[in-house]
Amino acid sequence: MNSRILSLRRLDDVSWNRVHTAITIALGVGWLLDAFEVTIVNNVISVFKTLWHLSNTQASWILSIWFVGIMVGAYGFGYLADRYGRKRLFLLTLLLYGTFTFLTAFAWDYASMMVLRFVTAIGVGAEYAAINAAISEFIPARHRGKTNATVMNFWSIGAILAALVTLLLINQLPTDIGWRAAFGFGAVVAVAAAFARRYIPESPRWLLAHGDTRAASAIIDDIERGRFSDTRLTGKQDFTPEPTIRRNFWSQSRELIRMHPGRLALGCALDFSEAAGYYGLFAFLALFILPAVHVDSAFVPWFYLIGNVGALAGGLIVATLLDSAGRKITVPVSYALAAVGVLLMAAAMTTHDWRWVLAAFTLANLFATGSWVSAYPTFSEIFPTQLRSTGIGISVAVGRIGAFTAPLLLTYIADTSGMIPALLVLASFWLIGAVAMVPWYFRGVEGKGKALEAMVNALAVPSVDPVAK
Numbered sequence: 001m002n003s004r005i006l007s008l009r010r011l012d013d014v015s016w017n018r019v020h021t022a023i024t025i026a027l028g029v030g031w032l033l034d035a036f037e038v039t040i041v042n043n044v045i046s047v048f049k050t051l052w053h054l055s056n057t058q059a060s061w062i063l064s065i066w067f068v069g070i071m072v073g074a075y076g077f078g079y080l081a082d083r084y085g086r087k088r089l090f091l092l093t094l095l096l097y098g099t100f101t102f103l104t105a106f107a108w109d110y111a112s113m114m115v116l117r118f119v120t121a122i123g124v125g126a127e128y129a130a131i132n133a134a135i136s137e138f139i140p141a142r143h144r145g146k147t148n149a150t151v152m153n154f155w156s157i158g159a160i161l162a163a164l165v166t167l168l169l170i171n172q173l174p175t176d177i178g179w180r181a182a183f184g185f186g187a188v189v190a191v192a193a194a195f196a197r198r199y200i201p202e203s204p205r206w207l208l209a210h211g212d213t214r215a216a217s218a219i220i221d222d223i224e225r226g227r228f229s230d231t232r233l234t235g236k237q238d239f240t241p242e243p244t245i246r247r248n249f250w251s252q253s254r255e256l257i258r259m260h261p262g263r264l265a266l267g268c269a270l271d272f273s274e275a276a277g278y279y280g281l282f283a284f285l286a287l288f289i290l291p292a293v294h295v296d297s298a299f300v301p302w303f304y305l306i307g308n309v310g311a312l313a314g315g316l317i318v319a320t321l322l323d324s325a326g327r328k329i330t331v332p333v334s335y336a337l338a339a340v341g342v343l344l345m346a347a348a349m350t351t352h353d354w355r356w357v358l359a360a361f362t363l364a365n366l367f368a369t370g371s372w373v374s375a376y377p378t379f380s381e382i383f384p385t386q387l388r389s390t391g392i393g394i395s396v397a398v399g400r401i402g403a404f405t406a407p408l409l410l411t412y413i414a415d416t417s418g419m420i421p422a423l424l425v426l427a428s429f430w431l432i433g434a435v436a437m438v439p440w441y442f443r444g445v446e447g448k449g450k451a452l453e454a455m456v457n458a459l460a461v462p463s464v465d466p467v468a469k
Contacts, residue, residue: 003213010220011204012141012451017226023138023200024147027090028154029193030127033097035158036165036186037124038066041117042286043166043301044179051176052110064404065114067279069121070128071400077126078393079249081133082386087202089130089389094197096123098190105183125400129393132380136388137205138223141451145322148377149315156312156369163305171301199228205452209385252390260383260456264391266440267379270331271399273433274372277338280406280426281368285361287407288414288422289345293354303358307365314366315373326448327378328441334371335433341367342427346420371433381447384456402429 041062049059073093081089100120107113131151139147165185170178204223207216222228256264295303321330341364348360383391406429414422445455 003217004208007204007208007213007217007220008451008453010224011138014140014220014224016140016143017223019223019226019228020139020143020147022196022228024135024151026193026196026200027131027135028151029189029196030090030094030124030131031152031154032158032161033101033186033190033193034124034127035155036162036189037101037120039159039162039304040165040170040179040182040186041066042282043162043304044170044182047175047179048110048113052113054110058110060407062113062117063283063407065118066121067400067404069118070125071397071404073122073125074128074393074396074400075125076249076393077122078129078389078391078396079252081126081130081389081393082252085202085206086130086134086137086389087200089126090134090200091194091197093123093126093130094190094194096120096126098123098187098194101183101190102187105180105187125396128396129389132376132392133206133389134200134203136377136380136452137203137385142323142449144381144452145327145377145448146319148380149319149322149373152373152376153312153315153319155373156308156315159308159311160305163301163308166301167305201228205385252387253394256383256387256391256394260387260391262439262444263379263382264394266382266436266444267391267395268398269436270375270379270433271395272402273335273429273431273436274338274368274375274402275399276402276406276432277342277426277429278368278372279403280410280429281342281364283407284410284414284422284426287411288419289349289357289361290354292349292419293352293357295354295357303361306358307362310362310366311369314368314370317366318370318374322374322377323448326446327374328437328444328446331371331374331378332434332437332441334367334374335430335437337367338364338371339427339430339434341365342423342430346423346427349419349423368430371430375433378447381452381455382445385452 045059045062048054048062049056077089077093097120100116100123104113104116104120107116132148135148135151136144162182165182169185170182172178173181201219201222202215204216204219207213207219290300290303318330318334341360345357345360345364348356351357379395380388380392406426410422410426413425447455
């Protein structure tokens with residue numbers, strides 16, 4: 001058995017320890033920050049409209065520009081994470097986010113807000129690719145599904161935090177100060193996370209893919225001992241990546257399309273489905289459902305807070321199922337239930353009672369969060385190491401097309417045909433992901449307990465779970 005395969009076996013066989021726990025928490029903060037930003041802006045969008053005398057279209061672009069920035073960040077920085085390493089990128093992305101969300105607190109007009117939001121979103125989009133690649137590559141195979149899903153669950157924590165900040169900070173301060181303080185709060189969280197991430201080493205799998213067995217073995221030694229070695233703090237290994245690995249941006253993408261079209265199509269379909277469904281749900285809720293059932297503006301933060309408690313429950317349930325029931329069952333069932341959740345909201349709308357709508361929204365958010373929390377671990381593990389961040393980045397970029405277009409399409413349908421037809425279309429977005437998993441169920445690889453390398457047949461690395469298939 002050569003040294004590379006031996007190193008990979010050691011990485012998958014190591015017992016869970018404080019290094020894995022620290023990595024999970026430090027990387028999970030990225031998802032927390034994304035949710036915090038999205039929720040805060042939704043809560044204060046009316047303030048921007050009044051402050052800068054914006055039309056509805058201008059205000060909606062403050063929301064939409066976020067998805068454009070994430071698309072750029074996920075795709076562009078996904079390639080950079082494959083070329084220059086995970087550690088450099090997940091430090092750089094947090095610096096980019098923290099700097100520009102802090103500057104957003106000082107936005108002086110609509111144009112400056114748009115520019116700062118766009119650049120901040122690039123940093124968050126870059127987090128998607130670097131974080132999901134890193135967490136998959138560090139965690140032992142038998143824990144990979146639930147750990148990756150746990151990282152995703154930081155999203156719900158971020159949304160809950162944003163609701164609390166709105167209630168306890170923004171609503172208690174003068175109008176033009178509260179929203180600025182909220183963005184400053186996000187920057188403080190980013191700085192704290194950056195300090196924690198300094199201790200995370202480079203991904204051993206990325207080092208092995210680039211030919212540095214010595215550095216990878218040394219990091220695995222540290223992980224096995226449950227420690228962060230001082231020699232690993234800077235992430236500066238003495239090696240030069242092999243020249244054949246230095247693909248340019250477009251050749252990296254072409255290789256994915258040519259060599260792994262089915263895997264890339266699955267990642268894009270799952271992310272498009274969840275992004276269109278999830279952001280479509282929240283946009284439709286704010287624009288049509290809450291006004292229709294006369295939810296008082298002062299209660300709106302509580303509405304989201306309660307709904308996101310349901311989201312956290314859904315994510316935690318899925319986290320346990322990924323490594324017990326497996327990906328092939330958990331993912332399509334979660335997407336199908338998300339469609340059912342939207343139909344329950346449609347039924348609740350007919351009662352014209354906001355309490356039934358809140359109950360249905362909480363359940364719909366539970367299913368919706370469970371679906372995308374199951375999706376990211378699934379498509380993050382199916383790409384080869386040298387293409388993983390790029391594959392994740394392309395999938396997320398395609399997904400943001402869904403996030404961008406779904407609210408516009410649903411608004412048009414609701415205005416022309418009514419809310420129930422729009423909710424039926426919203427439910428159909430979730431079914432895209434369920435249908436996309438059907439070919440993978442019959443012909444794809446089950447990731448439960450299986451080494452990453454065995455997922456792509458790059459190396460003959462036996463799976464940890466002998467019954468996984």
